[in-house]
Amino acid sequence: MTTFASLGVSKDFHQALKENKIIAPTDIQVKSIPTLLNQETDFIGLAQTGTGKTAAFGLPILQNIDPTKNEIQALILSPTRELVQQINKQLFRFTKYAPTKIFSEELYGGVKIDIQIANLKRPTHFIVATPGRLVDLIERGCLDLTKIKTIVLDEADEMLSMGFKQDLNRILNYTNGTRKTWLFSATMPEEIQKIIATYMSPDAVKVTVDVDTLINKNITHEYAVVNGKEKYNALVSFLENNPEGRGIVFCRTRAGVQNLTEYLLEDEFSVAGIEGEMGQRDRDKAMRAFKNGSKQLLIATDVAARGIDVKDLAFVIHYQLPEQLEYYTHRSGRTARAGKKGVSMALVTATELGRLREIESDLEFKAKQVYL
Structure with missing residues (x-):
């Protein structure tokens, strides 16, 4: 050895x-x-x-x-x-x-x-x-x-x-x-x-x-097909079915992070958001709250999430699929660390399904369809 x-x-x-x-x-x-x-x-x-x-x-x-x-x-x-x-x-x-x-x-x-x-x-x-x-x-x-x-x-x-x-x-x-x-x-x-x-x-x-070593075998890849208007409700449904779990929800844009954080706070979820245009003090405050467990969810863009290393995350959610292939691996790799298991869940519309199939093919894994 x-x-x-x-x-x-x-x-x-x-x-x-x-x-x-x-x-x-x-x-x-x-x-x-x-x-x-x-x-x-x-x-x-x-x-x-x-x-x-x-x-x-x-x-x-x-x-x-x-x-x-x-x-x-x-x-x-x-x-x-x-x-x-x-x-x-x-x-x-x-x-x-x-x-x-x-x-x-x-x-x-x-x-x-x-x-x-x-x-x-x-x-x-x-x-x-x-x-x-x-x-x-x-x-x-x-x-x-x-x-x-x-x-x-x-x-x-x-x-x-x-x-x-x-x-x-x-x-x-x-x-x-x-x-x-x-x-x-x-x-x-x-x-x-x-x-x-x-x-x-x-x-x-x-x-x-x-590349085979990049897709962690302890991650369960799942996806749900939803229409655009139902995507938020599907996210809420997933979170309600995993009340104890901590995780990161990924958006592609700063506006996506801001809007989703606002909606989830209104629905009384324990959530913080980080994106590139935030002031450093607000960003540090959000990260501290997530790392110390006082916030259960983090909403983030791909760039803002670089450097996040939080133990025991039960899931990551792709609220919007990433533009770049390697970001899918970066995102998914936030869960199932140190031998633990985790879920990588993609919420996709019918038009985004083709992109998910490309990601599956390039990274050589198969996601399981679930219904929320």
Whole structure:
């Protein structure tokens, strides 16, 4: 059996991994960790959210840092504040038993930049950041990235789809030199290929997580066919039949999230909504309420839901089918975590049924029709 020890992960991290219930390495970790630990190489990892990427790049970064040097040695870029916080928190947990303390800073918008400038004067070994805020700090001369050995582009396709192309180019140009670039992405659109061609070695190691491992076998996929006017009633019916369950309801648009949250609140459901245009304070408040269990349901867009990692979700509901195939996997992967079972329910009109069939075919699963 493959273990983290057999992949080359130092004993300094074994106890912390166990305490975080990370026992057996996932496919992406098995394929990535030995290369990232032992080879001075650029690296491309094709893998979806929820496959264990943070540990796949995070453990090699932590193990390769020299804590005796007070300099920024690694930079991890991620698209949203929530993902930055999640990555930093997870890596901090991994260092619980490390013999020498490893210091990090997380940088993102929505926080006064002066506070972050002050924090960067403390010892810092690695940074986790959103591209926009990082560029702001670079332009103010508050960051010395000349000593970084590794830059990680996490959720690279999402960073581009959120409009960070220019910022990424500036950061990659600024850090150009002897650094290694590790790129992780769920998809490989043309813009990602341009970044690879421009900033990465043609000899970069590339690994892909097999699509079969992306559809969690513990998820039951279901769908109900409803006409447009009945969709809300079908959702209410599903929720009433699962009164104890916690879950996320996905909409494609911000307006969809706002309207659905309003309707469900009027019908006295325990619900919070998050979407990209919300103020950061309101967004944090909604996420806290959902994570601590004081709200039972979260209504979200695909982009806003990036970085959400809530345990014991009984279901996800596709109130509107996603535009992109990989979003279906991202959505469904929020439930049935850590060996538990969960339901992925799609509410579709007759005209949307063809799209659901395409998703089934491409991801090689079969959803069961139910009647609400």
